[in-house]
Amino acid sequence: MASSYEPKDPEKEAHLSSDFPPYDVEPAHHAPNGLIAGIPAAELEGLTVYEKKCVLINREIDNNGMGRYQWYIWCLCGFGYFLDLLWAQAFGLVLSPLEQELGFRRWAFNLTCLISAAFGLGLGACNSYPAFLVVTAFVGFGIGGNIPIDTTICLEFIPQNRRFLLALLSLFQPVGVAICSAIAYGFIPKYSCSPNFSEAKPLPSCANVAAGVACCTRASNMGWRYLMFTLGAITLGIFILRFVVFNFKESPKFLVYRGFDDKAVEVLQHIAKTNNRPCGVTKEDFEALTTEQDSTVSRTELLGAGKAQLQTTMREKFFIEGARYKLLFKGWQMSRLTLLVWLTYICDVWGFTLAGTYLPTILALKNGAISLTLKFTYRTYIAIYTPGIFGVLLGGLMYALPNVGRKWTMVFSSGMMGISIFVACMPYPPHPFGHDRPSDYHLLMLCRFNAVLYGWTPEVFPAPIRGTACGLASFWGRLFGIIAPLMAQSLIPTAGLHGDTQATNSILYLAGGLTLGCVSNIAITGKIWGLIRDTAFGHLVRFVSRGKYLQFAEERDPSIWTRYIDEKKSGYMAHHGDAEPPKGEDGESEDVGMEGIGGVRTREARTPSDQSSRTRVGEGEGDVNLASGVRIDTEKGRDVHIVSWYGDDDPENPMNWSLLKKVFVTFEICLLTTSVYIGSSIYSAGTESVAATFGVSTVAATLGLSLFVAGYGLGPMLWSPMSEIPYVGRNPVYLGTLVVFVAFQVPTALASNFGMLLAFRFLTGFFGSPVLATGGASMADLYTPRKRAYAMSIWGISAVCGPTLGPLVGGFAVQYGPLKGDISAPWTWPIWELMWLSAFCLLFLFFFLPETSANNILVRRTLRLRKLTGDQKLTCEPMLMADGMSSHELVMMCLVRPITLNFHEPMVFLLNLYIALIYGLLYIWLESYVSPTPPITILLPFVIVFIGIYHFSLATEGLAYLGLFAGALAVIPPFFVYLRYGLEPHFDADGNVTPEERLLPACVGGFCIPIALFWFGWSAREDVHWIVPIIGTSFFTIGTFILFNSVLNYLPDAYPAHVASVLAGNDLMRSSFGAGFPLFASAMYTKLGVGWASSLLGFLGLLFVPIPFVLYKYGGTLRKNHSKYARKDI
Known part of the structure; x- marks a missing residue:
């Protein structure tokens, strides 16, 4: 039973508490055949005695539903959450006045309140700091057990379909903070020695000064004591409510775990009685599940054995208890889960203790710096925690969303929580509400994160160790929380004495970093492996x-390998040597089935033991394919076993990956695209520095951009078709070329002569090019044609993001980079930035980018099965395709086909020419450089307009390119609306759509290009505000986005068998225009001026507007009647 306690996917329910569906209540003695205690025997097969009884308890809890007893439990457990932050924030609120004056589970459930109440009341009576610390330790001892114990108890009493209530328990935490702050608001500012806690020279403690010197006396500093007295009274009231008023019963699962079956039944009967419902569990049910135990049974299997467990000796009970703790590290899966949960709690509590407990002091210091009172600070603190209530509600809502789930809710929340802490460190204007807005968001995310974390933790651990696991996780979190005050307190006095409010940011930086640690810890649980x-x-x-x-x-599990064998395709190969059905007289495929092509046995009649007898059916009847039972045609057939997907839901098929996994991989492809694409335009800001360094003209220096663009235009001609080879796949091409791309940035930046610089700029473009064309093929790997346009749109944004951000990033680097000889802005810094970005991308993809090529995945599966079984007849369709290609055919596919498709297919040529024009226009704008001293001799439109007319600096001129980026972002929502309501209804039942339907948006987008050019050219005047031409440029990316997405989705639909080659040809043509246009654009804009030069390009754009209209109307006819490679079936 080693596997019984292996954790399941954290996105699903826990191992023993939610994997089993509810059953109708039926006493065991009335159970029909095939049932044990009213439960189908098949559901109990392979489970230990304890696990079987947990199934029975789950059934009864589910049948009871969410009754009065469960609501009592939920509310009382919520009070435990309430006390946790009530006291935690109390210590943060009283920190300053205090320093100034004084230099069984049931019993655990209730004793936490009692201990907290007793010692909480005593806190207010402390007259010395050591006494306060001792009493505080006991308060923490009592409070610390609330959350792990309360969550575990609540989980074991509520039904499966109400598990979201575990997350909603955290509603009580921000309420506790708000109440504590409200009480402090009434007491501490009014009854404290220091009005704001931010004075340069606060009154000292009377214990440290001579008689007659002004000091902080007990009588004048009673505010914090009143707070402690009040909180102690509240805690005592909750203890009385939980222990005296409500008749709380022990958890049935815990009683069964201890061997007290009779008491467990009594508790279930009490719950049913409280809920006014019948109880469907009897003692006989538990006895029916109890099995005989012999001397060889493991100790863990004695758990839940009822009387047999109670009869064990004390020594045996001790070892049974020890075995329970060992379950936390039983196997790799459980050990990994345990350690990651511990790390998550450490980062969460440590970060919160820093940012949360010291938030009152930080706010007081920052507000004091802008002359705000302590009362205002406390009011702000209450307002900060109010969003936490909505955060918990949001966490409870996302708790059960199948496409998000607990894990990714926590990943997102912890990430945003850490970011918001860093944002809180930023300088804000002296406004009363300036400092608390990031904290509002931080607490919103914190409460959502903790709401899901506290409910998720007990679910992922088995019931016998659930309480132990939660308690230990909380222990490690609290232990590291002790370190937080030691760090923070060393910074707070410095800030307070010297008025350096920014010194408090050190606390927030540390807290933000720790909080972001939760992202990685949670992300690598579950399916991440x-x-x-x-x-x-x-x-x-x-x-x-x-x-x-x-x-x-x-x-x-080697026994499952046979499910990957495709019987039909193996039979077709045996019958006529092709994995597809035989074609009839009309040329259409006829799926005739196994019997219709010579099948001699049904799949059900063949068994593994029968394999030797199936080699030949009978004398003279010929060989038989073992996978299908089909006779092998000696002339046409092949005796192979086709490996394929085991069904439409095979999780290894990229089309079947979860939405979150697809989104994550899409993000990685976008990151790679941006990291490479930015390499073109990031160079442009340093062009004048290149000219001055190597003594060449600025036109010659422009070749650094042109050759880079030419390199990544030629590269896909080799790399993209190579990625289509089944034995290679996408990843080796992506990562292998990216390694060279990163490495070649070093000799580029250290180039000793101009020729060396140009050579390595071309090579870096060449080796960085695969994703620029193959990225679209990766999207096609992941998404069906119905949804592919959404992903292509996001990928398109990343392609726009790189070139538009390049001048901005490069401009600041060039302008503010260190001096190098006589060059005020060294060109090497943008190259180093490109290397850093691409190196980070390389490391990220090395660890987290999975292979997306379905063909390559099938090849690797086949090779594994060959190794596993020793059967060399195992093959797959991609291997058959690759093995059937000669070297000549391979060269033709990689080098010749992209060119052939580009120039022999009229649809491909026209659309690629249109896209190439737009690409050339884009790079006219992106190639911007300027002489460091007036007059500016080499000009391009953005330089002429924003430096020459509006007098932007070189760095801020890069900000003007954000108008291009803004246009791409603005068009996404309406484009997605069109995809959902305009395009998707045209798909047929098989998920196909006429390719020409993709071109309809391009008919609109084509007009945006000339609009942008005319607008920009004639609005760029000194008497017109600079925002007007920037708005005009946004129309360019609106049109570019629509055209690119229309064309790049049309081409794969029209040429599905040659996707990589078609996109490689597209990339070659557009890169050629992108490389050539900047070379003549400077002279054109210098001679004609911005207005007429832009108008000339605008008229050129108008000439291409009819292309989408023509192909939308006549494209289908061209595909079916005048194309050799296009799809003809739709």
């Missing part, structure tokens, strides 16, 4: 460990 297994790092781990780690399903 399946993602890492398919990455370059995962392949390396599998190679080094010889397949011991990160195994696939068939490696963990």
Whole structure:
């Protein structure tokens, strides 16, 4: 039973509390055959005695529903959450006045309140700081057990369909903080020695001064004591409510775990009675589930054995208890989960203790700096925690969303929580509400994160160790929370004495970093290892460990390999040598089935033991394909076993990946695209520095951009078709070329002569090019044609993001980079920035980018099955396709086909020419450089307008390019609306759409290009505000976005068998225009001026507007009647 306690996917319900569906209540003695205690025997197979009884308890709890007893439990457990932050924030609120004056589960459930109440009341009576610390320790001892115990108890009493209530328990936490702050607001400012806690020289403690010197006396500093007295009274009232008023019963699962079956039944009967419902569980049900135990049974299997467990000796009970703790580290899966949960709690509590407990002091210091009173600070503190209530509600809502779930809710919340802490460190204007807005957002995210975390933790652990796991996680969090005050307190006095409010930001920086640690800890739980297994790092781990780690399903359970064999395709190969059905007289495929093509046995009649007898059916009847039972045609057929997806829901198929995994991989492709695309325009800001460094003309220096663009235009001609080879796939091409791209940035930046610079600029463009064309093919790997346009749109934004951000990033680097000889703005700094960005991207993709090529995934599956079974007849369709290609055909596919498709297919040529024009226009704007001394001799439109007319600096001139980026962002919502309501209804039942339907938006987008050019050219005047031409440029990216997405979705639909080659040809043509246009644009804009030069390009754009209209109307006819490679079936 080693696997009984392996954790399941955290996105699903816990192992013993939610994997089983509810059953109708039926006493065991009335159960029909095939049922045990009213539960189907199949559901109990392979479970221990304790697990079987937990199934029975779950059934009864679910049948009871969310009755009065469950609501009592939920409210009382919520009070435990209430006390947790009530006291935690109290210590933060009284920190300054205090320093100034004084230099069984049931019993655990109730004793936490009693201990907290007793010692909480005593806090107010302390007359010395050591006494206060001792009493505080006891308060923490009592409060610390609330959340792990309350969550565990609540989980075990509420039904499965109400698990979201676990997250909503956290509603009580911000309420506790708000109440504590409200009480402090009434007491501390009024009854304290220091009015604001931010004075340069506060009154000292009377214990440290001579008689007659003004000091902080007890009588004048009673505010914090009143707060403690009040909180102690509240806690005592909650203890009385939980222990005296409500008749709380022990958890049935815990009683069963201890062997008290009779008491567990009594508790279930009490719950049913409280809820006015019948109880469907009897003692006989538990006895029916109890099995005989022999001397060889493991200790963990004695759990829940009822009388057999009670009869064990004390020594045996001790070892049984020890075995329970060992379950936390039983196997790799459980050990990893335990450690990651501990790390998450450490980062969460540590970060919150820094940012939360010291928030009152930080606010007081910052507000004191702008002359705000302590009362205002406390009112702000109450307002800050109010959004936490909405954060909990949002967490409860997302708790059950299937496409988000608990894990990714926590990942997003913790990430935004850490970011908001960093934002709180930023300088704000001296406004009363300036400092608390980031804190509002931080608390919103914090409450949402903790709401899900506290409910998620007990669910992912088995019931026997659920309370232990939660308690230990809380212990580690609280332990590291102790370190937080030691760090923070060393900074607070410095800030207060010297008026340096920014010194408090050190606390927030540390808190933000720790909080962001929760992102990685949560993200790598659950299915993330399946993602890492398919990455370059995962392949390396599998190679080094010889397949011991990160195994696939068939490696963990070799018996399942047969489900990957496609019977039909194997039969077709045996019958006529092709994996597709035979074609009839009309040329259409006829799926005739196995019997219709010579099948001799049904799949059901064949068994593994029968394999030797199936080699030949009978004398003279010929060989038989073992996978399908079809006779092998000796002339046409092939005796192979086709490996394929085991069904439409095979999780290894990229089309079947979860939405979150697809989104994550899409983000990685976008990151790679931006990291490479930015390399073109980031160079442009340093063009004048290049000219001055190497003594060449500025036109010659422009070749650094043109050759880079030419390089990534030629590169896809090789790399994109190579990524289509089944034995290669996408990742080796992406990562192998990216390694060279990163490495070549070093000799580029250190170039000793101009020729060396140009050579390496071309090579970096060449090796950085695969994603620029193959990125679209990766989107096609992941998404069906119905949804692919959404992903292509996001990928298109990343393509716009790189070139438009390049001048901005490069401009600041050039203008503010260190001096280098006589050059005031060295061109090397943008190159180093490009290397840093692409190196980070390389590391990120190495660890987290999985292979997306379905063909390559099938090839690797086939190779694994060959190794596993020793059967060399195993193959797959991609392998058959690759093995059937000669070297000549391979060269033709990689080097010739992209060019052939580009110039022999009229639809491809016209659309690629249109896209190339737009690309050339884009790079006219992106190639912007300026002489460091007037007059400016080499001009391009943005330089002429924003430096020459509006007098922007070189760095701020890059900000003007954000208008291009803004246009791309603005067009996304309406474009997505069109996709959802305009395009998707045209898809047929098979998920196909006429390719020409993709071109309808392009008919509109084409007009945006000339509009942008005319607007920009004639609005760029000194008497017109600079924002007007920037708005005009946004229309350019609106049109570009629509045209690119229309064309790049049309081409894969029209040429599905040649996607990479078609996109490579598109990239070649547009890159050629992008490389050439900047070379003549300078002279054109200098001679004609901005207005007429832009108008000339605008008229050129108008000439191309009819192309989408023509192809929308006649494209179908061209595909079907005049194309050799296009799709003809729709």
